[in-house]
Amino acid sequence: xxxxxxxxxxxxxxxxxxxxxxxxxxxAPVSAVHFLGETAVFVGDEETLTFVxxxxxxxRLPIHDGAILGTASDGKRIVSGGDxxxxxxxxxxxxxxxxxxxxxRRWIDxxxxxxxxxxxxxxxxxxxxxxxxxxxxxxxxxxxVGGLAFAPKGLRLAISHYNGVTLWFPNMTAVPEVLxxxxxxxxxxxxxxxxxxxxxxxxPSLHGWRLADARHMRMTGYPTRVKSVSWSxxxxxxxxxxxxxxxxxxxxxxxxxxxxxxxILAPMPSRVSMVACHPKQDVMAVGxxxxxxxxxxxxxxxxxxxxxxxxxxxxALAWNAQGSVLxxxxxxxxxxxxxx
Amino acid sequence: MSETTAEKIPVTVLTGYLGxxxxxxxxxxxxxxxxxxxxxxxxxxxxxxxDNDLIIGADEEVFEMNNxxxxxxxxxxxxxxxxxxxxxxxKFDAIxxxxxxxxxxxxxxxxxxxxxxxxxxxxxDAVVTVADAKWLxxxxxxxxxxxxxxxxxxxxxxxxxxxVTPPELAEVEGRIRAINxxxxxxxxxxCQVALSDVLERGAFDLDRILELEPExxxxxxxxxxxxxxxxxxxxxxxxxxxxxxxxxxxxxxxHGMKHYHDEDMQSLSLHSxxxxxxxKFMPWLQQLVATEGQKILRSKGILxxxxxxxxxxxxxxxxxxxxDHQRAWKEGEPRxxxxxxxxxxxxxxxxxxxxxxxxxx
Numbered sequence: 001x002x003x004x005x006x007x008x009x010x011x012x013x014x015x016x017x018x019x020x021x022x023x024x025x026x027x028a029p030v031s032a033v034h035f036l037g038e039t040a041v042f043v044g045d046e047e048t049l050t051f052v053x054x055x056x057x058x059x060r061l062p063i064h065d066g067a068i069l070g071t072a073s074d075g076k077r078i079v080s081g082g083d084x085x086x087x088x089x090x091x092x093x094x095x096x097x098x099x100x101x102x103x104x105r106r107w108i109d110x111x112x113x114x115x116x117x118x119x120x121x122x123x124x125x126x127x128x129x130x131x132x133x134x135x136x137x138x139x140x141x142x143x144x145v146g147g148l149a150f151a152p153k154g155l156r157l158a159i160s161h162y163n164g165v166t167l168w169f170p171n172m173t174a175v176p177e178v179l180x181x182x183x184x185x186x187x188x189x190x191x192x193x194x195x196x197x198x199x200x201x202x203x204p205s206l207h208g209w210r211l212a213d214a215r216h217m218r219m220t221g222y223p224t225r226v227k228s229v230s231w232s233x234x235x236x237x238x239x240x241x242x243x244x245x246x247x248x249x250x251x252x253x254x255x256x257x258x259x260x261x262x263x264i265l266a267p268m269p270s271r272v273s274m275v276a277c278h279p280k281q282d283v284m285a286v287g288x289x290x291x292x293x294x295x296x297x298x299x300x301x302x303x304x305x306x307x308x309x310x311x312x313x314x315x316a317l318a319w320n321a322q323g324s325v326l327x328x329x330x331x332x333x334x335x336x337x338x339x340x
Numbered sequence: 341m342s343e344t345t346a347e348k349i350p351v352t353v354l355t356g357y358l359g360x361x362x363x364x365x366x367x368x369x370x371x372x373x374x375x376x377x378x379x380x381x382x383x384x385x386x387x388x389x390x391d392n393d394l395i396i397g398a399d400e401e402v403f404e405m406n407n408x409x410x411x412x413x414x415x416x417x418x419x420x421x422x423x424x425x426x427x428x429x430x431k432f433d434a435i436x437x438x439x440x441x442x443x444x445x446x447x448x449x450x451x452x453x454x455x456x457x458x459x460x461x462x463x464x465d466a467v468v469t470v471a472d473a474k475w476l477x478x479x480x481x482x483x484x485x486x487x488x489x490x491x492x493x494x495x496x497x498x499x500x501x502x503x504v505t506p507p508e509l510a511e512v513e514g515r516i517r518a519i520n521x522x523x524x525x526x527x528x529x530x531c532q533v534a535l536s537d538v539l540e541r542g543a544f545d546l547d548r549i550l551e552l553e554p555e556x557x558x559x560x561x562x563x564x565x566x567x568x569x570x571x572x573x574x575x576x577x578x579x580x581x582x583x584x585x586x587x588x589x590x591x592x593x594x595h596g597m598k599h600y601h602d603e604d605m606q607s608l609s610l611h612s613x614x615x616x617x618x619x620k621f622m623p624w625l626q627q628l629v630a631t632e633g634q635k636i637l638r639s640k641g642i643l644x645x646x647x648x649x650x651x652x653x654x655x656x657x658x659x660x661x662x663x664d665h666q667r668a669w670k671e672g673e674p675r676x677x678x679x680x681x682x683x684x685x686x687x688x689x690x691x692x693x694x695x696x697x698x699x700x701x
Contacts, residue, residue, distance in 0.1 A: 031427070045427035066393070067427035083396075083424055106397065107424060124399065143401045144417050162403050162416065183406045184416040202416060202455075203406050224456055 016305040021336040026050050030329035033316040034073035036092035040327040041078060042335055043071050063088045063096055072113045075321050079119050081108025087121045112148040120148045120157050127159045129170040137170045146186040152194045160185035160199050179209045192235035196256050200226040204242055217256050219249055230277040232298060239284050241272040246286055266296045274317040285326050287314025293328050306338050348463040351435045352539055353448050356470030357479050357486040358441030361499040365470055365531040366438060374535060379425055379432040383440045394432055396421055400440055402447045413447040419455050426461045442485045445492040446658055453660040466543035469493035474503045477512050490516055491605050491637045491682050493523040494543035502529045519605045520682055546653045546664050608686050610679040610695045615646035617700040624694050633659030635686055641679035646700035
């Protein structure tokens with residue numbers, strides 16, 4: 001990037017709250033952050049979670065014997081999958097339980113949580129669902145599972161893979177519906193209104209389907225792969241990483257973003273690496289590959305600087321359920337908490 | 341992604357037809373006392389007799405990129421596994437990817453060309469092909485996969501040489517050289533090859549293309565080389581021609597080396613003492629791989645451009661190319677351009693004519 005486009009021009013005028021951020025040193029690469037109540041839980045690349053309370057006390061909790069490949073949280077617990085073949089459940093009080101151990105010690109690549117307590121995970125081509133009652137079922141798909149997501153209503157699991165997504169009702173015997181689209185589908189999310197399904201692909205693009213009629217929605221134009229997506233509080237837009245601005249796809253109408261221009265917000269001379277929409281307000285937090293963190297008002301693009309650029313990319317970003325605290329972390333383990 | 345100053349992890353791709361001895365070589369790499377720790381991505385669990393928590397099973401899942409490039413296939417499982425392995429950086433020094441005996445090495449190599457995350461963290465070191473001295477000649481006739489693996493190789497471990505007679509060995513080497521004269525070739529029994537000959541080769545490192553010149557261009561240091569050529573003219577010929585002209589008096593193997601012209605898989609070498617016009621050459625090369633990329637398995641070149649004091653180097657796998665200015669030409673160093681293509685049914689005359697037109701006026 002050219003020096004001429006450094007942020008210095010804006011840095012003077014932009015509202016900054018960097019001095020109100022409580023720095024936290026995790027001491028190892030961080031891949032995600034979740035809130036359990038008011039405690040921020042930073043997920044290390046390997047082995048360990050770090051619990052950071054509101055007062056800033058940090059406690060480390062080893063959960064896997066190896067890399068932590070994926071985590072999901074519903075605010076009450078975190079479920080994680082590791083390269084040790086284990087699915088682990090962690091609760092706010094720090095209690096740890098092993099939910100499953102893969103018989104062949106295969107990597108647990110993905111995990112997902114359902115509001116009613118069901119848990120899903122995948123190892124290789126097999127997706128597993130364990131209901132709140134502890135009943136376990138599995139389903140094989142055509143290739144290794146790229147991502148898992150529970151539908152907002154009913155017990156329905158989306159399993160992304162090569163050339164599409166399988167929509168599986170684990171409690172029904174019917175043949176699962178398959179949404180086709182050529183290529184490798186990785187992350188997968190349902191829209192909060194249960195009308196759309198969106199995947200992030202290996203190519204720098206998203207693909208979506210309208211669930212009512214499986215109509216395709218191609219969302220392309222990114223310079224790099226989209227690794228972070230977040231629904232706005234009203235569920236009407238999907239904020240995405242991958243470009244040097246936040247790309248915001250409009251999903252308010254019945255056609256989703258088809259035939260509409262996406263919103264373009266928070267341009268920076270750096271790639272957006274993480275997005276996290278505020279749970280209640282018209283605001284999102286944005287992390288960049290140069291370490292910058294901004295808060296951005298979606299309606300007019302107004303920006304507040306939360307963290308200045310630093311050495312490493314932002315790799316974790318999350319709000320607590322109330323939307324009163326923002327947690328972030330960079331790849332080098334430099335993290336912070338900002339209370340609104 | 342942020343720029344990482346950390347060293348990229350080298351990745352060795354280990355191929356070879358069924359039964360050639362891949363697992364034997366892998367077990368040697370893992371068990372020898374070299375002080376290095378390898379993460380290994382395998383297709384068959386259980387064949388490896390070494391206890392190592394960094395042995396990962398893969399499903400060899402290939403998918404086509406949605407970029408309109410029909411031969412642009414990528415190993416999605418490898419992207420995922422490398423991503424997961426990078427979370428354990430520091431726990432291992434290098435990665436070995438074993439492919440199945442029937443695999444085409446191209447999707448593995450292409451994964452390193454197209455995936456940004458993979459490129460940021462790892463680098464392809466070399467494609468090492470283990471071949472069975474007794475059966476390779478037959479497989480080259482009936483198994484296109486075996487031919488691909490030889491054509492693609494940077495290093496060939498010609499194994500089980502104790503099971504063949506010297507004339508049979510000479511024949512199989514001749515067949516290998518007819519397809520790929522540029523790979524380093526090692527004759528072994530039970531894969532007894534120095535590990536430094538198969539690991540840390542830097543075969544895909546643009547900066548090290550210079551070091552590869554002996555095999556790559558003309559004078560292989562090996563005693564088993566049959567296409568020595570110190571003659572200026574020979575680079576304009578197929579290498580089997582060089583071999584025809586030179587091997588008897590240059591070496592005198594006493595093997596009665598025969599010349600094999602593989603019907604479809606071959607290499608093509610181009611050479612010019614006159615500088616090339618970059619404004620003609622680059623579009624020509626890009627067009628060539630765009631139209632003929634399915635046939636071209638590997639390509640490499642060291643180029644002298646007119647009005648440019650730097651050497652330009654490039655390499656490619658099918659339709660994917662990468663290239664860069666490497667360093668300044670040294671004083672007294674001949675500013676020559678050399679290109680090599682290894683492929684199937686290469687349109688030789690078209691390529692030669694196109695190349696000639698790129699020579700600067």
